[in-house]
Amino acid sequence: MALAKTKAMALFGLGGTLIDVEADISSNLPNFILVGLPDASLSEATARVRAACANSGLALPGRRITVNLSPASVPKRGSSFDLAISMAVLAASGAVGVESVEEWLHIGELALDGTLRGVHGVLPSLLAAKELGWLKFIVPADNLAEAAAVQGITFQAFDHLTQVAAFHGSTVERVSPREQEMLVKEAVGSSPCYSDVFGQSEVIDAMVVAATGGHHILMLGSPGSGKTMIAERLPSILPELTPTQAIETAAVESLSGIHGSISSLPPFRAPHHNSSASSLIGGGLSIPRPGLISLAHNGVLFLDEAPEFQQPALEALRQPLESGEVFISRAAGVARFPARFQLVMAANPCPCGFAWDPAKNCRCVEPAKSRYLHRLSGPLLDRIDISLKVNNVPKALQKERGPKSSDLRERVIAARQVGSSRLAKTPWQLNAQVPGAYLRRHWRPGAAVLASLDGALERGTISMRGYDRCLRLAYTLADLDGSEVPRASHIARAMFLRGAELG
Template identity: 45%
Template sequence: MALGRAWSVAVTGIDGQVVEIEADIGGGLPGVKMVGLPDTALQESRDRVRAAVANSGAKWPDSKVVLALSPATLPKVGSVYDAGLACAVLNAANIVPLDLLEKTILLGELALDGRLRPVRGVLPAVLAARRHGWCKVVVPTATLSEAALVEDVDVYGADTLADLVRWLQGDGPLERPDEHRAPPRPVRGDLSEVVGQHEARRALEVAAAGAHHLMLTGPPGVGKTMLAQRLPGILPELTEAHALEVTAIHSVAGSLSPDRPLVTEPPFVAPHHTATVSALIGGGTGMAKPGAVSRAHRGILFLDEVAEMPVKTLEALRTPLEDGEVRVARRDGVARYPARFQLILAANPCPCAPARDADCICAPAARRRYLGRLSGPLLDRVDLRVRMQAVSTSALMGDTGESTEEVRARVENARAAAAERWAAHGWSTNAEVPGPALRQKFRLAPAALRPLERALRKGAITARGADRALRVAWSICDLEGAASPSELHVATALEFRDRGTA
């Protein structure tokens, strides 16, 4: 009887846990038995691994092989364990020594000819390995640039199982990552291309300064989608910590580009208006995959034609908007994904959507029912609402507005002021500040709060709406370089909540 070991990582959501892989070669009829809650893909790896070992020039044992993955109570999903399974068997057969193997995490799927294929979730797996004290990780060469984003870990890339075995035997090197260089910011449409719409442009700038949610309504062709698509251009780049967090989500989702392994700018996710709850929030069989709200983490979730979306899908947004994360339960466990995003909504005022309200042919009940899909609790979570009008001829032929670079400079200054103010409390944007902190520790002067008190007395806003108006007031204040919001700033924030859906 011989026993071999190797180590890999199980990724659940964007969290990882080190998995010990044991291989026992004992007496009995030839065959492979796997235990440790493997899913279907992992069960099938028995045949993949056996063929890969044989086609890599090594001999598979001619007796019974038992493979165990621990912790035994943790569901194991996917083919990421293939490389570890093969090396555990080879270690038990005295082909691979334990010297390097016991210090190394192995990740990768095996092809039948022994090639190492890329897998999803390499970045969170390497982050988990570092967190648990491991300092060496071997990944497929195709994911080497992604794994190299993690500091303080020696990352190696292997093309084939034969290369990996030779390295473990001390007979050959593995590929090392090149020095990482941040990719240039992609070229997007410029804000100066949007004609007119000064109020909407101002709302977009305020939303960018404080990471606030925004709703744009108006007839087709007035620039709602153009404005939303230009929002990423005026946002500052992600910090290093946020970039790794966002990249880990996209790694699990399988949407990382090999040319841009690190997501350095706020993501822009725009699902179709027929998207299901699972597509928006996350889902799938086995272990839940991240949905649009998680792929938009630290960026923008743009819902165009939002009034055409199913009510059930829209209402599913309420929890992630408040909590900043989603927890999706599926057969193989509960996946937790962060989902702190900016929600940008765009909708026509009614089904017929004429250029002028006077030309509308919809019945009053149809108009109410159209935007009525957006419930009061959902709209109450939207900080800024703007009703856009058709562009006049003079605006269409007039001078262009400010460019993206000019607006981004003001937004970056406003974000820096907010980050400095809230740094001691662990918040980075105005949208993250809790209501109690705004009302107590950072309470405004009585004169500045007068517009808010009048709105609350009239029942025009809820308590949650008042907190959101205060956050917007702080963002307007930061854009103007003031020390604290004035009565005008609070009144302007309230005006942005009153318009847009009438």
């Protein structure tokens, strides 16, 4: 019987469904039919597969070929099904082994000459399939690094259709494989360093606090005060990603078309201020795609000139800042993307930027100044842990070079180790992630330590969310000092870093 099947993967977000690719060859008029809810790009696979097989010495029979993608109710899209379709058809025609093809899940796009091209989403496809119990994969050589990052699976990487066919038992002449290269980016000293920053020691100290606890930060200052330089160097003092974190981040990048390497460096994303809400949060017409906040997962999202961003884009950050994930609903379902990022915002104090610069004359009227900073809404600012005023560097400090990022990173790593024993029995990794209710119930310091913070809450100068964030900051400051619990001095500095106007 001219019937064969293999496996493929249909992604939706970072999850997916195993697809049976079934091929049947019957004695009817020559035709190539693809059924099972394919989209336009997948429907064109019939032409790609026929041409690739013919140009590889694996011509398909001149009969009716029917390929079914099951379950038929699941939408399928893209060119990543090409290899699975070709292998199922070749197995049904007897050109390759039926049993061998059935044991493997195939991913890849075919060029007309039979070249196997890399595709988006290989890493999340393998992770989703592994979670569903499938462990044997054939992928394009261009996606070798992504496949190698997944532990506990068996995979083969090829760059031509003839190589895959020969692997499954065909006698076709194989095209010689290209040299395969597996790229893993290491954390090297090529990133910007805080030693490039002059005269901003207090701000750099605050960045160390933010890096230690994973706290969100807002910097307000005149143009040229160094806000952007300071923000761009935050990843240089963050610890390297763990293997699990690196794979989480790489899976989102793979889905967005950024594939070829697995990086241990925390990502840094700095969108332009005309970015839409969809570009930040994620979107897509039928199939959801991750936005920049998901690409910044386990890293830093920097919004320079924050008041210039569209209001819907800024407000859309509120829910991901709390939950660390974002859900995008479409007719086909709901996709979940991780979004546990560290937010850094920079803003001028007024439209012209010189309201706090004694050397320059600000010509902005008071209503304009008020409207400008009020573009950052209260609910968004309430989610910011640290608010800093960044002053222009006076001449006396212009030769005061900042510390090396490598030294600051050691401080951050040491402080995180102090807090790791406290966080070990919880599902959280950083102080900024601990919910307020848990914080007050299990880690509440004594009444004498909290006296100033309780007083601020009673006066209404901070909200309950602000209270919790001050408490988290205090624990981070205690970790930096090597203390198990915060002292009154830590509470006082936490309130100073947070800023009373943000309550």
